[in-house]
Amino acid sequence: xxxxxxxxxxxxxxxxxxxxxxxxxxxxxxxxxxxxxxxxxxxxxxxxxxxxxxxxxxxxxxxxxxxxxxxxxxxxxxxxxxxxxxxxxxxxxxxxxxxxxxxxxxxxx
Ligand code: FES
Numbered sequence: 001x002x003x004x005x006x007x008x009x010x011x012x013x014x015x016x017x018x019x020x021x022x023x024x025x026x027x028x029x030x031x032x033x034x035x036x037x038x039x040x041x042x043x044x045x046x047x048x049x050x051x052x053x054x055x056x057x058x059x060x061x062x063x064x065x066x067x068x069x070x071x072x073x074x075x076x077x078x079x080x081x082x083x084x085x086x087x088x089x090x091x092x093x094x095x096x097x098x099x100x101x102x103x104x105x106x107x108x109x
Contacts, residue, residue, distance in 0.1 A: 002084060006031040007050060007091040022047070022056075022090065023079040033079045034095050040065075045079035047092040055086030 004025050006012040014029035023045055026033040036042040040062030049056055053075050060081045067076050079090070 002055070003087040004029075004031065004084065005051075005087075005089040006033070007089055008032065008094060016084070018085055019057075019083050021080070022077070022082045022084055022088070025084075026079060031090075033090065033092055035080060038080045040078060040081045043078070045092075046076060047079050047090050049075040049077055049082075050089045050091050052084070052086055052088035055084055055088050057083040057085065 001015045002018055002020070004014050004016055004022070006014070006026065009030075009032040012029075012031060014025065014031065016025040016029075023033060023035055023038060025031060027035075033045055033047055035045040037044070040060065043066040046066060056077060059072055059077070063072075063078045063081050066078060079092075
């Protein structure tokens with residue numbers, strides 16, 4: 001078994017079988033990685049492998065549509081396209097913080 005640490009979810013730690021899909025582990029264990037399509041299309045499941053990048057499988061062509069070479073080097077992956085073969089720690093941009101800031105309300109006297 002391997003360990004997955006969901007950093008953005010208060011460091012929640014779960015175990016999973018080797019060669020598990022990262023998004024599936026997150027769904028099963030309520031890890032909290034955001035997602036929509038689960039098929040590599042929407043880009044919502046972008047996350048950062050903070051530790052254990054060497055335990056992830058090869059980058060898929062679909063991921064290259066959402067992430068740059070620079071981001072891959074920093075540890076970014078699409079969770080729904082990533083399989084893990086060892087312990088990883090993953091973080092992501094919480095949905096609320098990722099939303100654009102609302103304009104300030106205009107006060108009228
Ligand atoms: S959930 Fe849509 S790309 Fe991963």
